Amino acid sequence: MNRQTAPTDWKGAAMQKRIAGRYAAERRFKLMGLGAVLLSGAFLAFLLFVMVGNGARGFLYTQVAVPIDFKAMPLTIDPARLGDDDADQLIANAGLSDIVAFAAEEALGSGGSDLISENAWKEVRSAIKADPELLNGRTMFELPASSDVDIAAKDGAKGALGAEVAALEKDGKLSTGIHWPFFRNADATDPAVAGIWGALKGSVLTIFIAFLIAFPTGVLAALYLEEYAAKNRWTDLIEVSINNLAAVPSIIFGLLALAVFINWFGLCQASPLVGGLTLALMTMPVIVIASRNAIKSVPPSIRDAALGVGASPVQVVFHHVLPLALPGILTGTIIGMARALGETAPLLLVGMRAFIGDVPGGICSPATVLPMQIFLWSDEVDRGFVEKTSAAIIVLLIVLLSMNAFAIYLRNKFEKRW
Amino acid sequence: MTFNAAALLLLIAGLALIGWLAGRARSSLLAGRAGEKLHSRPQYHGWYVALWLFAPAALFLAVWSSVSPALVTNQVLAADAAQSLPAFGFERGAILSDARNVAEGRQAAVRLPAAAPLVKPYADASQKYALIGIAAMLALALAGGLYAFTRIKPDFRARTRVEKIVMLFLLLASLVAILTTFGIVLSLLFESIRFFRLVSPAELLFGTEWAPTSGAPQPDTFGGIPLFWGTILIGAIIAMIVAIPIGMMTAVYLTQYAAPTVRKWVKPCLEILAGVPTVVYGYFAALTVAPALREFAVMLGIPNASTESALAAGIVMGVMIIPFVSSMADDSINAVPQAMRDGSLALGATPNETIRQVLIPAALPGVMGGILLAVSRAIGETMIVVMAAGLSANMTANPFASVTTVTAQIVKLLTGDQEFDSAKTLAAFALGLVLFIVTLLLNIVALRIVKKYREAYE
Amino acid sequence: MTQDDLTIADPKMKAHGVNVFYGEKQAINDVSIDVGTDLVTAFIGPSGCGKSTFLRSLNRMNDTVASARVTGRIELDGEDIYAPSMDVVQLRARVGMVFQKPNPFPKSIYDNVGYGPRIHGLAPNKADLDVIVERALIRAGLWDEVKDRLAESGTALSGGQQQRLCIARAIAVDPEVILMDEPCSALDPIATAKIEELIHELRGKYAIVIVTHNMQQAARVSQRTAFFHLGTLVEYGKTTDIFTNPKQERTKDYITGRYG
Ligand SMILES: Nc1ncnc2c1ncn2[C@@H]1O[C@H](COP(=O)(O)OP(=O)(O)OP(=O)(O)O)[C@@H](O)[C@H]1O
């Protein structure tokens, strides 16, 4: 052998020990990687576990069985007017709340009216409006318990309240049912009747406006930049703007909306219109970027083929490129919309944090959105709102996760077309 | 009669449909009669008419619906009944909006007695301007439609015209991004300049006392340093300490070690983590993490332990950023050519030596760019800090103490009871300007680095 | 096929009945070949015939391809390299590889060459490493060109220099065999000439296997040539014999340029 140095002694003890050490380092490193993945997974699992654990109870509510005999305590109201717009007001004026309170005292003993929610009569009112026949007889109502009783029944409580709840339970007067007001009502100060319907509708309206503006604008802008724009300073400026807007903190969009939409244009404050406009500006860059990538991935051969048979550039894009890029565009749009749907910060600044006790009627009426409702409830001191907050989070997560899952599904399905 | 923009939009859309049908029919008719071949297919003539009918009218509608409320209000203020209004402030606005609500039928009766005499002037004025607006809009629509309709000839190049208009739309759409950027810059600058007339920029940038509590005996102070420090502590230090190692190791594991099936399942899970809204993270931080950390700190005997700790917000923010860091790192590592990895393995390096000494150094620019973007995202994050970090402006390095951030203060200054144009509300815009500039610089630098890096391995 | 004057007394590597599969697809079919220490062996054959695949199975680089599977026996100094007791890390240190496209790491020239000795612990201290790096660069014929800029990035060199840097990097761990997969295909004629010269100089110190598409190159640098076709070894012999007097029709067709 014609070597200048002695060949390396790979079999020597020292070298073998070194190799063993290197393999140990390899195993440690791999374990660290696995640990990181597991840790991320554990965070997600823990977060979901906490939210579901807290929130599942928020969908349920304790009800107290109270018979109300409208023969004994007549509600003086003309049944023909129960369909009118102001029926709610009329029933309230007729003193239904007193009747319900009295019935509770009668059925549950003195202090009984404190065991049911002070808004329980509103549930009775809804029932009467749905079925005026109730006014002619004695009916057993399952009324929402007061917030304290609800928590005591779910958690167990000591003291006088605990004893009372235990007694009610023994008499079979307590039951647990799905908390329909939670799905039917808007916000309220009483957890017994506070619901997410108002916020949900606000979210739908807001996102609808955002989509209506951001989607066409985003897709058209992407088409322009990818297909037609000449490479010059203007297009560079547009590109830089879009890339930066996609990374600008969302709260900045809130400041923009506050200054421009509300202070300058005087658009209706706290409305889905302003919220939607704000979120549209925020999501548009996301849609542009996703659409551009989708358009880029349409092979040039398709454009050449279409141009070759005499299609004009506009026809090529709208007849061939756009349909082929659509799955990718939709994926990006859904992800952007899901992000907008979960967004809170910019909407705080355009006034959507106000307490809104009514379900919003239109795009210009005051509204709140689901994430904002979560934020507002998270600040409430009343313990009943803790589980309501988590329940609202579950609803929001279900909506968002199904949107994201759909986007991922779309992407995987159409990923490798070429 | 009120000015209902949505209904009017539908109306002109309907007219446009008629225009489309008419244009199409006329072009085929003309072509049939003259026996000539049409330059463009009939539907392009239809589109041409429809666009001419719709676009000017819709544009007018947009402009009119944003200016007409001001015109109405002006006329009302000129009326005799308005002379007795309080000069300024909240009450005046409330009375006016009360009167408007009644006049426009959104409310059955006035709530403020002072509004009653204004209802009629309001109703009159809005009716007048609604009529003017509708008439002008319809005239525009008809004029546009007729103009286009008369131009239809067999050899009229309708398709080229329509395509020109389509191109114009595309161009306009792409300008929205620039417009938004300018809007942000201008609105932030405008309000910030007004703020800097009251408070010097030096105080905001270098002052160490943040106490914008109006009503207090001593004057407000707007020293931003405590906020900047809090922002950095939470977003750039604690969150990154959590996110960078975990995100990087996750990316390394997924790209280098994990079986394809594992990757197939873990990646969507990470995307789920990324899709959880920040308000949920914030609630999680405030409800679960912060109390646990406080108990831990009290157990250790750390002073100033607060339930609104920098640590709770920072850790949860870090978790939020993990998927972001890991996907950026994933992309960067994947962009390193396979040849680099093979070269190292062929020398007898173990995978971890290859990763640590070859792949990560080679991917470093991309990873750094990703980390800068992550920092920019963390310091702009609002809900987690609003809910979990608290509002007390402390200059402390104790992560168990409460600190506040720029974003949390913007929210605080702009929500709740606010008088407009006070230094307090203007300060929010100045803080926004600082935040915008910092994140903008971070983003530009990061995007540059990432782009350069991608080109290096092209 | 085996001839008496062809048998190598003490082959460095011996392959016997090797098959390589990518999933279901068989890329190498029953190949047996010996690689001698003092010789340069050239692998030639049309594109896709499995030269690279076979070469990569000699230092188990095919392990990095998830779908790849190797059967048969390959020995290095009489040891089965696919035996469980064989350590891949050491194997690859002993059987170095140079790739088609130069792939220097984005590190300094010094660190590129020092990388292997460092990870294998071949240099107890900096002075030793300096010696190893210098010797490797000298052997690769690059020392004079880079000795004043060892701290510069390896990627800043020209293509030919980069390839010689990669050879130096492989030499630095003191391998026994060097596998080269079309080392000159990305280089211009002058750089190619330099590499060929280098191969001449390295012969005798290392067992060298080179894959090439360039017939002249195979004729110039090698003493043994193996012709592969469709995953089988068609003919193996002295380079002079293969090029002047091939036994197989297919070999003849290939080297005279009738296909491939
Ligand atoms: N990673 C892989 N997965 C699946 N099949 C592969 C893979 N690598 C190579 N092949 C297939 O194995 C066969 C042999 O490929 P190989 O790269 O060894 O050919 P080659 O002789 O080196 O060709 P060339 O001269 O073009 O480099 C080819 O049919 C190729 O398609």
Ligand SMILES: [Mg+2]
């Ligand atoms: Mg090959």
